[in-house]
Amino acid sequence: MRKNILITGASKGIGREIAKGLSLLGHNLFLTSRNEEVLRAVSQEIGAKDFFACDLACETALEGLKTFIQKNNIDILINNAGEYIYGAVEMMTYEQISKLFAVNLLAPIFLCSAAADNMKSKKWGRIINIGSISGVMGEAYASLYSSSKSGLIGLTKSLALELAEHNITVNVINPGWVETEMGLESIEESEFSLDEILESVPQKRFVKPDEIEKLIEYLISDVAKGITGQSINLCAGLSLGI
Secondary structure, three states: OOOEEEEEOOOOHHHHHHHHHHHOOOOEEEEEEOOHHHHHHHHHHHOOOEEEEOOOOOHHHHHHHHHHHHHOOOOEEEEOOOOOOOOOHHHOOHHHHHHHHHHHHHHHHHHHHHHHHHHHHHOOEEEEEEOOOHHHHOOOOOHHHHHHHHHHHHHHHHHHHHHHHHOEEEEEEEEOOEOOHHHHHHHHHOOOOHHHHHHHOOOOOOEOHHHHHHHHHHHOOHHHOOOOOOEEEEOOOHHHOO
């Protein structure tokens, strides 16, 4: 059955791949990201139902997105948007801290609250949070990112319990190094080379964005209705150590 799906951070990287893949299944796609021009182009490319340009760190913009979610009766919420900062914690300003947490954790919480009523009324819903292996293992010099993604895991487990009786599942996918623009940029910001990072991954490769999309396809299906509250590591073995 065709579902109404909202994807945050849908204009590039993992979010764009998710949008492309799910559009091929015939679902109604609703996209959001900050860059309106790119968002419009992606929406036209995949035949999205509608889009809403929005800065998730802005409270006023989030209120507009809440109205958009409720107007379009969103059945499936995919919290994909994320910010990454590399650097020692003592170098972080309050503005950097608050912005990263606003995008990575506060916005997903708010959007879950915006979508929950419609899901409850239909007795069906799916929430997929895109976390990070850094939220599972920790990452030196990425304490803001790691802690915000750890928060997503806690949110996922708690909401799964809260919403289970309404036939709503909530899960979090924790990618490792992913072959995206953001992933490659984070390497440039770090003190490690590409070869050094690949050496630390048991499968000696980056995860492809379409691997994440295919896992989402499964998690939103009725076949996976018994899977909820789970923190799933999709990381080419990175969480296992070397």
